[in-house]
């Protein structure tokens with residue numbers, strides 16, 4: 249812990265962080281754009297200016313970027329200082345020079361970081377009355393809208409894209425015509441592209457499908473939920489209006505998804521609104537399908553009492569629905585809807601997850617791992633959020649190098665520059681090439697037989713004893 | 726806007742010439758990292774082709790293993806990397822402060838009259854492309870401009886006439 253003084257008041261802070269992060273954590277209002285809790289600082293937007301004083305006698309102080317300055321013990325700063333306030337207001341004024349002021353028709357309206365920061369900085373009147381720069385927008389695929397004129401050049405989009413391993417979005421050109429886009433029109437290739445919608449503090453990247461049947465944030469009815477796209481369980485906030493699901497956004501959970509979810513989770517929900525979705529129990533009589541009310545259902549069920557009835561469940565239905573069906577027909581007449589080998593595999597997973605000796609790491613832990621081996625799983629396709637975490641795990645080497653020469657890990661550009669291509673080990677054992685190969689230290693592509701032998705050998709090596717294959721039941725053998 | 730575009734690339738990489746490859750390879754030797762050679766490769770290709778086409782961009786991107794969007798970022802960052810065809814002679818005309826004080830505005834109008842092109846344009850006969858630059862570092866001889874690799878100082882209407890006809894007859 250360190251002590252700093254902000255506008256005459258002493259606070260306890262974590263000296264490993266920067267002044268912006270610590271000020272925000274203390275609940276102090278300090279506008280910012282480019283800093284992101286997951287991606288660190290680059291000092292691109294110049295919005296977080298504060299006054300820093302050398303010591304108690306220093307009356308003049310110097311303007312510094314809070315996000316680029318350590319919250320080191322004894323630091324004395326002022327957020328309220330007039331010059332600092334003035335700078336923040338002018339910075340926003342210049343960032344907004346070519347902004348089209350199209351807030352009434354912008355999808356970001358009402359949940360726009362730029363709106364909030366503009367208000368916070370006190371820049372209420374526009375003075376610029378010259379020609380604005382206008383950009384040509386790109387077609388980026390069915391999910392993401394592009395409206396470059398709203399850009400304030402904070403570089404968050406391209407930094408996130410890089411964080412997620414995407415290669416087809418970059419900053420183009422320079423000064424007043426800096427442009428964030430692809431080299432030409434085309435579908436964004438990253439499976440995490442949807443996060444651009446949330447990462448961009450303005451309305452440059454917006455949710456295209458949502459725009460098509462748009463509602464302001466406050467008109468949506470939302471509830472905390474968990475994504476059903478895969479077994480990771482990312483936390484989400486679905487938003488409904490007039491009986492249809494309109495969009496899904498990330499819901500922060502520090503141990504699981506953090507700030508990001510994958511595109512399947514964000515965009516892959518349309519089946520919920522599907523017209524032929526079964527919403528009520530029904531009974532099929534010949535070719536006729538009859539929808540049943542709750543009471544009808546009960547009497548229909550009673551009608552089968554004492555008869556031999558088979559229940560076919562489904563892994564796509566809820567546990568509760570499967571359980572209800574199973575109790576009705578009895579265990580011996582119930583089929584889970586899973587093939588034998590899959591059912592055996594999930595039984596094994598369940599068993600292992602109950603076994604205290606078997607630690608299943610959280611995403612946060614995966615991100616911090618020194619080395620990772622992935623055995624026979626194409627994570628991008630089966631648990632995309634974990635693939636994103638693995639991309640971060642390989643950066644631990646860079647952080648280690650930075651720490652060894654006292655560069656704070658939030659100094660993102662410096663850490664990357666220092667590490668160049670140095671990465672922590674990530675070893676992929678897979679049947680085919682995967683989307684993580686570009687950051688893997690080794691990708692071994694072979695048959696499942698060979699891969700499982702390697703797996704046993706590794707397990708043996710770790711436990712110090714040779715593990716016999718027979719001890720571990722392999723449902724796929 | 727065509728909402729049906731699915732392909733991410735429509736242009737195809739051209740084949741780099743042996744000369745281009747030799748020069749790029751030479752640069753690669755000078756850097757710790759192939760990806761650092763992007764700008765040099767763009768300059769090499771431009772030297773040989775006059776400009777950098779989409780096909781050249783894809784070729785360089787492939788050869789150096791740089792994502793095309795990053796390479797485009799480099800190409801568009803530098804104004805003197807030409808992403809459109811330019812004339813046989815490129816006029817880099819300084820319109821910065823000293824030249825402005827010394828009357829470059831009327832020189833610009835003169836070139837405009839004489840060649841029928843303004844900043845950013847190329848003559849129909851593809852002889853000249855007319856571009857502005859911010860300061861050629863020769864302020865005490867203002868107004869100045871460059872044609873190709875040559876610097877021309879203390880410009881006047883007469884000297885401009887002479888320069889233009891000289892470059893026209895050069896082949």
Ligand code: SF4
Nearest residue numbers: 399400402403405448
């Ligand atoms: S597009 Fe959005 S995220 Fe990217 S630089 Fe502009 S404002 Fe920032």
Ligand code: FES
Nearest residue numbers: 291293294296315
């Ligand atoms: S948030 Fe500090 S410079 Fe952008």
Ligand code: FES
Nearest residue numbers: 819823824861863
């Ligand atoms: S201003 Fe023209 S050469 Fe410097």
